[in-house]
Amino acid sequence: MAEEKEEKGSFWDAFKGVLYGMAGHDMTRFALKTRGSMEHLFILITMGDLLGVPILPPYYSLRLLPYVVPQISTWKRRMLRERDLTDALA
Amino acid sequence: MSLARVFKEHPNRRYIEFGGKGGLGKTTFSAATAYWLAKQGYKVLVFSVDPQASLSDIFERDIFGKGAVEIMPGLFAQEIDADRHIRLYQEEIRQKIRDMYGFEEIPEEIENYIQAAAAEPAMEESAIFDAVVDIVVGEEYDYYIYDLVPLGHALYYLSMASVYDQWIDKITALREEMQEYARVATILERKKETEEDKILRELQYIKQRINTSSGILTDRERTAFFFVITPEEMIILDTVKAARLFARYQVPISGYIVNRVIPPELARQEIPEYLRHRIEMQKRYLRQIEETFGAGVLASVPEFERDITGLDMIGKVADALFGGEA
Numbered sequence: 001m002a003e004e005k006e007e008k009g010s011f012w013d014a015f016k017g018v019l020y021g022m023a024g025h026d027m028t029r030f031a032l033k034t035r036g037s038m039e040h041l042f043i044l045i046t047m048g049d050l051l052g053v054p055i056l057p058p059y060y061s062l063r064l065l066p067y068v069v070p071q072i073s074t075w076k077r078r079m080l081r082e083r084d085l086t087d088a089l090a
Numbered sequence: 091m092s093l094a095r096v097f098k099e100h101p102n103r104r105y106i107e108f109g110g111k112g113g114l115g116k117t118t119f120s121a122a123t124a125y126w127l128a129k130q131g132y133k134v135l136v137f138s139v140d141p142q143a144s145l146s147d148i149f150e151r152d153i154f155g156k157g158a159v160e161i162m163p164g165l166f167a168q169e170i171d172a173d174r175h176i177r178l179y180q181e182e183i184r185q186k187i188r189d190m191y192g193f194e195e196i197p198e199e200i201e202n203y204i205q206a207a208a209a210e211p212a213m214e215e216s217a218i219f220d221a222v223v224d225i226v227v228g229e230e231y232d233y234y235i236y237d238l239v240p241l242g243h244a245l246y247y248l249s250m251a252s253v254y255d256q257w258i259d260k261i262t263a264l265r266e267e268m269q270e271y272a273r274v275a276t277i278l279e280r281k282k283e284t285e286e287d288k289i290l291r292e293l294q295y296i297k298q299r300i301n302t303s304s305g306i307l308t309d310r311e312r313t314a315f316f317f318v319i320t321p322e323e324m325i326i327l328d329t330v331k332a333a334r335l336f337a338r339y340q341v342p343i344s345g346y347i348v349n350r351v352i353p354p355e356l357a358r359q360e361i362p363e364y365l366r367h368r369i370e371m372q373k374r375y376l377r378q379i380e381e382t383f384g385a386g387v388l389a390s391v392p393e394f395e396r397d398i399t400g401l402d403m404i405g406k407v408a409d410a411l412f413g414g415e416a
Contacts, residue, residue, distance in 0.1 A: 028278040035271035045261060047203070058208075059219075062204065064292055065183060065203065066183060067289045069197070070191070
């Protein structure tokens with residue numbers, strides 16, 4: 001690719017970066033946060049047994065277990081922690 | 091219509107099920123049907139989903155948990171060992187976790203969960219269900235004969251398929267929605283590709299397995315379900331109720347087979363009063379069966395002079411069941 005174009009591109013990229021910071025970043029954060037919450041909801045309905053919430057059927061939830069191993073501890077913390085006022089600000 | 095003709099007129103019905111209350115002769119008829127079909131040159135698998143299976147007893151061979159065992163040319167029998175199936179499955183899950191994260195050992199919390207899940211009451215049924223899916227999706231045999239567990243269990247087994255299906259639908263929908271959010275974030279961050287959701291793929295795999303299995307069970311073209319009854323009042327009443335329930339799960343009921351009919355010609359001989367009364371009673375209930383199920387009654391099998399074990403006796407039952415037609 002031509003150098004000229006690359007220079008032009010880098011200015012354009014920087015501009016897009018600023019624009020993203022102004023408008024997009026929050027939306028991205030929101031999307032990821034929503035997805036994160038849903039991830040935890042998903043683990044609850046598939047692995048609820050880990051918290052003592054019996055959920056059917058255990059046979060197939062075992063199939064999914066390997067994929068959620070890394071999330072299990074943060075999920076448990078989130079599900080079992082006490083709520084306070086600062087939750088509303090998060 | 092005779093049972094033999096039902097088989098001849100519907101060659102596509104390759105999944106054969108016998109249902110009914112416990113101890114009426116489901117296993118006997120499953121074995122006899124397998125015997126009859128094998129004698130005609132078909133490759134047949136008769137398998138039991140009952141944890142207290144009796145195929146081993148009827149064939150006089152220990153086949154429990156040994157996979158499909160050839161009993162005679164063309165006739166294979168299999169008893170599913172659910173415990174073993176669960177153990178292998180647990181180990182498969184552990185290995186997957188070890189491979190995915192490079193663990194030497196499974197974290198305690200995860201291991202506890204794997205152990206606890208296996209102790210759930212629904213686990214055994216689910217494991218059997220899964221093992222059956224493995225059997226029926228392999229297109230290895232011309233006929234598959236299910237020796238079903240007693241009625242209540244059979245209904246549970248069938249309803250489980252629809253419960254599973256709904257459960258999977260719900261979480262698949264949630265998973266897909268999650269994927270949407272991930273995609274939005276990807277677009278906003280201008281990354282090229284969203285990370286593939288392996289869980290979604292796993293769910294789709296589970297769903298496909300469940301649908302295949304319940305699809306076969308309720309497919310009028312491919313499946314025949316026969317009720318086994320005896321000329322007794324309670325059995326008739328229960329069967330009417332069960333047939334209604336089965337119909338609700340779209341199980342295609344193909345007919346009824348009457349078992350344990352005391353040969354009426356005995357009445358002409360010198361027989362004790364006790365036996366005469368039983369013959370009278372059966373006559374009455376046979377009439378009731380005729381009125382209740384009418385043309386649905388496909389065969390009537392006599393009470394034999396000894397219990398049915400071994401291929402010779404199974405052959406005799408097959409003759410009675412299919413009218414000696416080849």
